[in-house]
Amino acid sequence: MRAARLHEYTHDMSDGLSIDEVDKPQVSGSSDVIVEVEGAGWCQTDNHIIEGMWEEYVPQPLPMTLGHENAGTVLEVGEEVELVSEGDQVICHPVQSCGTCRPCRQGETMYCENDAFNGLTTDGGFADELHTSERSVIPLPDGIDPTTIAPHADAGITAYHAVKKAEDGLNPGDTAVVIGVGGLGHIGLQCLESMSAADIVAVDLKESARDLASDLGAHYTLDPESDDVASEIEDITDGVGAARVLDFVGADETTQLAPDICAAGGDHHIIGYGGHIHEPAQALVNGEFSFVGNIVGRYAELQELVALVERGEVTLHTSRYDLEDVNEVAQKLENREIDGRAVITP
Numbered sequence: 001m002r003a004a005r006l007h008e009y010t011h012d013m014s015d016g017l018s019i020d021e022v023d024k025p026q027v028s029g030s031s032d033v034i035v036e037v038e039g040a041g042w043c044q045t046d047n048h049i050i051e052g053m054w055e056e057y058v059p060q061p062l063p064m065t066l067g068h069e070n071a072g073t074v075l076e077v078g079e080e081v082e083l084v085s086e087g088d089q090v091i092c093h094p095v096q097s098c099g100t101c102r103p104c105r106q107g108e109t110m111y112c113e114n115d116a117f118n119g120l121t122t123d124g125g126f127a128d129e130l131h132t133s134e135r136s137v138i139p140l141p142d143g144i145d146p147t148t149i150a151p152h153a154d155a156g157i158t159a160y161h162a163v164k165k166a167e168d169g170l171n172p173g174d175t176a177v178v179i180g181v182g183g184l185g186h187i188g189l190q191c192l193e194s195m196s197a198a199d200i201v202a203v204d205l206k207e208s209a210r211d212l213a214s215d216l217g218a219h220y221t222l223d224p225e226s227d228d229v230a231s232e233i234e235d236i237t238d239g240v241g242a243a244r245v246l247d248f249v250g251a252d253e254t255t256q257l258a259p260d261i262c263a264a265g266g267d268h269h270i271i272g273y274g275g276h277i278h279e280p281a282q283a284l285v286n287g288e289f290s291f292v293g294n295i296v297g298r299y300a301e302l303q304e305l306v307a308l309v310e311r312g313e314v315t316l317h318t319s320r321y322d323l324e325d326v327n328e329v330a331q332k333l334e335n336r337e338i339d340g341r342a343v344i345t346p
Contacts, residue, residue: 002346003065003127004326009052013330016050017066017126019323025123025131030080033132035090040125041069041151042321042329042342043183048274049120050330058121067344068094068118069153070125071146074137081134089146090137091153091306092125093299094118097135109298126326128346138303141310151183151316151341152305154296159188159248160305160314161297162271163195166244169267172197175237177261178218180248180272181209183341186216186317188246188271193217194313198243201236203229208339212317224253230260242266251275255291262289269294318343 001024004017025034046066048054071091074084084090096116097104103111118124118132140146149156170176176198178189185204192200193216201220202213210221222232233242241263247254250272258268259279269292270277277291284290308314317340321329329342 001128002323003123004067004323005063005065006050007063009050009055011051013047013050013334014327016330017326020063022065022127024129027076027078029133030078031134032078033074033081033084033134033137034076035070035072035092035130035132035137036075037070037125037127037130037346038072039070039147039150040067040344040346041153041155042326042333042344043069043154044272044333045154046119047330047333054120058117060121065123065127066119067124067126068120069151069155070094070118070130071140071150071153072130073146075129077134083134084137084139089140089144091140091146091149091302092118092130092132093136093138093157093302094120094154094296095136096133097299099135107298107300110296126323126344126346135299138299138306140306144306144310147320147343147345148316148318149306149309150343151318152187152309153302155184155341156187156305156314156316157297157302158271158294159184160191160308161301162246162269162294163188163191164301165292165294166246166267166269167192167196170196170198170244174198174243175201175233175240177201177203177233177242177245178213178248179203179245179254179257181213182248183338184271185246185248186212186340187314188248189213189216189218190314191308192246194308199236201233201242206336206339212339229257233261237263245269246271248272252278258289258291259283259287262287264288267292316341320345
């Protein structure tokens with residue numbers, strides 16, 4: 001079968017992955033599930049993996065097939081699988097968890113001590129077929145297209161996970177700021193609009209992204225190139241600041257906004273990454289605000305997100321590409337030429 005594989009780390013996105021012929025995955029364990037991939041979302045993390053940014057954090061045996069946002073149709077299952085059967089359409093949580101370690105017993109999918117992460121530590125879904133497990137698949141309701149929903153496997157669940165944490169401290173009349181209305185941010189904005197009564201401020205360099213934010217429910221939009229973001233948020237909040245900031249960019253320029261835009265006791269959630277946090281300790285003490293990290297989300301949260309999708313509360317803005325176009329997609333994303341989410345259709 002075909003698979004888009006990373007052979008060596010590079011910053012040249014034009015030639016990051018190669019389309020190789022590899023053996024099809026086989027059922028080797030009783031809980032295994034083989035999925036015919038119908039949609040695999042492309043993520044900024046894929047660019048970071050190609051660059052080698054994750055090498056020091058997780059083991060990455062190369063060559064490796066990338067792709068961690070996957071959905072499709074079940075082809076084959078292990079002998080003990082009961083949740084799904086051949087022909088079922090599913091979305092795949094990117095983490096294959098063991099189910100027996102303490103974090104798994106507590107429902108903390110992302111903290112599994114024996115996990116395999118598709119497209120990050122083991123072969124992913126930029127391929128005709130994907131090997132996963134019963135613990136990682138969620139059956140899709142009738143009428144939901146696997147190709148359309150695929151990016152929710154990471155982009156959606158990550159945004160939802162962050163908003164769910166942030167929403168806990170948002171009261172009616174509070175202000176929430178969404179920085180970056182891209183592949184993750186446009187989902188997070190919809191989750192915020194659906195799950196809270198906060199006033200939403202969207203910040204993005206691109207006019208098309210700001211227009212999308214307005215269409216999706218943002219009350220205010222700001223262009224950081226022409227607007228003084230801190231001053232504008234001060235005016236919008238009558239000097240109080242934002243109770244929650246969801247930073248889907250995570251660049252130096254966005255994290256350094258925190259002391260100037262967070263309300264006292266507020267949180268600046270880091271969802272996008274690539275930058276750094278360089279703030280005087282006194283700034284955190286004085287404002288008593290917090291930086292909060294986020295990574296993907298629990299299996300149960302992906303179930304909850306699928307329910308929101310089924311109800312029409314959250315939709316995806318996507319563009320589709322053939323498997324052979326993976327490097328073109330990587331370049332487009334690097335150049336900020338993709339609105340919403342790119343989906344690879346093997």
